[in-house]
Amino acid sequence: MGTQFLTDEKGKRTAVVMPIEKYNKLIQKLEDLEDVRLYDEAKRDDDGYRISIDEAFKIIEEKRKSLK
Template structure:
């Protein structure tokens, strides 16, 4: 990914912020969201759990599990 960032500097010339074009910022946000999904998937795979029937899982998601 190529970016066209601009730096905001303070009086001493130290970088304090970065300006990124909106379209690039949206791509960065999408990539971070995808990375979050991948990490959540990897974590779920590391945890052992017994399979749940589809109907039960849907009932739990809908809040109708009655558990």
């Protein structure tokens, strides 16, 4: 079974029916494209500021303690 289109009374396509495998591949490709978009956005907004992992854990631990 290939892709099928549902139409309204005027013949305008309104929905798609496709095999689940094809649908899953399409969703995976869309998710991959979203990952690329988010990466590009992060790179564009990167100001170069970095902290060490030890500093990050210290900040997390301080925030955790302040919530108690």
